[in-house]
Amino acid sequence: MPLPETLRAQLADRFGNRFSQGESIRLQHGRDESVHDPELPDGVVFAESTEDVSDAVRLCASHDTPIIAYGAGSSVEGHLLAVHGGISLDLSGLNQVHSIHAEDLDATVQAGVTRKQLNDALKGTGLFFPIDPGADASLGGMAATRASGTNAVRYGTMRDNVMAMTVVLADGRIIRCGSRAKKSSAGYDLTRLLVGSEGTLGIITELTVRLYPIPEAISAAVCSFPSVDAAVNTVIQTIQIGIPVARIELLDPLTITAVNRHSKTTLPERPTLFFEFHGSSASVEEQAQFVQEIASEVGGEHFEWATRPEDRSRLWQARHDAYFACLQMKPGCKAFPTDVCVPISRLAECIQETNRDMAQVSIPIMLFGHVGDGNFHLVVLVDPDNAKDMKEAEWINERVVERALSMEGTCTGEHGIGLGKKKFMLREHGEGAIDVMRALKTALDPNNLLNPGKILP
């Protein structure tokens, strides 16, 4: 599907050397961090402003050419792959932090600003932006995939933390949605409709996000358990008595093995919870004490806690490095990620049944996750060229998704649908809801030009 000659000329004319058809640039924009095979766009435009995005979309639209928004390239479900060709619109040049309103706890940034860049810009304000999906993703990309991560149990996901956006529609028009008011009931919630729409309904070019005060005190704790059940019960009780825990992460024994090897730690190779508490000094101490009591009642051991930054990061290092530690368990492999989320009352059962599946395959699989939200990942280590590996990984993924759905959960807690999860959409939402999603897509992008082939089955 080569680009129409006129469009090529128009893009070259409008964007000069910010329009490229070079092989390596196209390859870089036609793959993601996942096991999906690359699918190259026909060209890449490097946008630096909302007007650039609007013009690029308008030009592409006039030639029926698809447009795929590209942030930091850190998505994992094939979101960026140019399965219908077209132009990849690289938004990393939209990298300005427009304003920080410290009194209002919000900041307005361009879509290419990454979460670390925003947090750097916030230094000295006493505020931070908490959403942390692991990768240093762009905030526009995080909004587009409704990202979250370890802090979500306390601070919510991108759904909860985007207040307003500037969006380019499929015909190039620019709209604003939302406002800087903390709440509003003024009409349809376009912001929430666009958050998580993966560039298929509009392209986010600017967003206003919520900020939070850096807590006066932060403490961390680690505790190991005789069983996943005991660990999950600790999580349930912690949340149920209202301890405002900021992070609760579960690592399974094989993940602990991986981190012990990678980080030279000596953690017991058992189901392990990592906690982080935010609050006043007195409050974080009280929170840690409560949790220790709950944990020890169900057999939790080796409870360690720390408030000094260096001790905290020592404790949390294992968790931070878990993904890379896992990858090193099978050098040269790739990770096939799963991402289910279930009501927390079903979590232990979901993990136990998944463990039984894991025992039936030969590939190494580690399990860890954001258990405060009922969300966990399997890191399934595969050689993408090995058919048996891929078949086993697919089987495990389908099993865990079917299980999560049968437990009133979701096929993806935070990674999004992209290409990889499309086949589960009908099962998760039912025909009626999928029809509604299709109707919305047709209403906003009648010619199917915005990231076509994604989300909808």
Next chain:
Amino acid sequence: MPLPETLRAQLADRFGNRFSQGESIRLQHGRDESVHDPELPDGVVFAESTEDVSDAVRLCASHDTPIIAYGAGSSVEGHLLAVHGGISLDLSGLNQVHSIHAEDLDATVQAGVTRKQLNDALKGTGLFFPIDPGADASLGGMAATRASGTNAVRYGTMRDNVMAMTVVLADGRIIRCGSRAKKSSAGYDLTRLLVGSEGTLGIITELTVRLYPIPEAISAAVCSFPSVDAAVNTVIQTIQIGIPVARIELLDPLTITAVNRHSKTTLPERPTLFFEFHGSSASVEEQAQFVQEIASEVGGEHFEWATRPEDRSRLWQARHDAYFACLQMKPGCKAFPTDVCVPISRLAECIQETNRDMAQVSIPIMLFGHVGDGNFHLVVLVDPDNAKDMKEAEWINERVVERALSMEGTCTGEHGIGLGKKKFMLREHGEGAIDVMRALKTALDPNNLLNPGKILP
């Protein structure tokens, strides 16, 4: 616009005496708590199940007859008025609490269940549902108008607290959206699109809402200030240092006069903040101390705080009764409500400028609101039959809305658009966003049968 004879026969056949065309029932369903003149529906159907709703919608749709969902009738912007005739669909008979999942902190209820009914059903679980718009509204209606209230600063609005829904579409089809997973990035967020859509995109018949642990301790505080500025600064600092305050309400001097008269209290007639803190015993004490320090630095006086339930309710009684106390300042009057929300950094300025407008009219106006969110109301007391009163009220409302919008706020923080705020939609959202809302409405309700004439200008 009388109902088509065939439709009348079909509704009578399907619903028996749950279909009525009696004058008093139609009147009861054709007015709300506001100053809008009644607009009667042509008939009322009392639904008791999702299937009832689906059948009623299907029958009406086959005769191009509008359908207006009716919950508890407590909305205030003319949401329920049958401006294009049609059938009012009374959902109060959908009054079952289906399930309470204490471990998962969620409950699934039918749309007609009221918030008090849900909280009664939660007795003994240690959990509560926090959203409190004042009236004992139905949860379906609260979702449909994206309601919130005094607790929103801590617990969010209906936007944040509806996890899943069963919805009847304009053609009678029944869909499910969302799930009981705490988070998901599986496709378009239909739940959030429908929350706040005021019955114009679909009719909510069932919903799953989030619950919260009843805090171990609750404390309340009241403090009066030399100026609105001082009070608002206290709020800003409280939030900015991360005190997880559960409620912060501002009452202006005239509101205090009204409550002193009504509740026989002797509060100083000055700008006054009411606080509520939730947490452990130690934590609420610490929170109250922090806030007292902040308040006294800006001249806050008469700081009273209480933890025992009877003392707390004595302190908060004034706030709870404020609306009724205000109404009694002009016997026989009605309240013309305003409902703007602005970034909190602009709040003091917004209130001061509004005070200057208030000085220019003859009708009594009280100001109070959920200042932690930047949301405040004017209770403008009018005789709806007095043209001068209504003209002054309209003028005040337009002034405060224009001011809020110029400060990056919204024309409605929690009441919704209905009929009353339609004229501000274009100014708030701009043409592009309104076009998108229209496209969504057309996609989901092509014949404009669901609550026609509301939200969209």
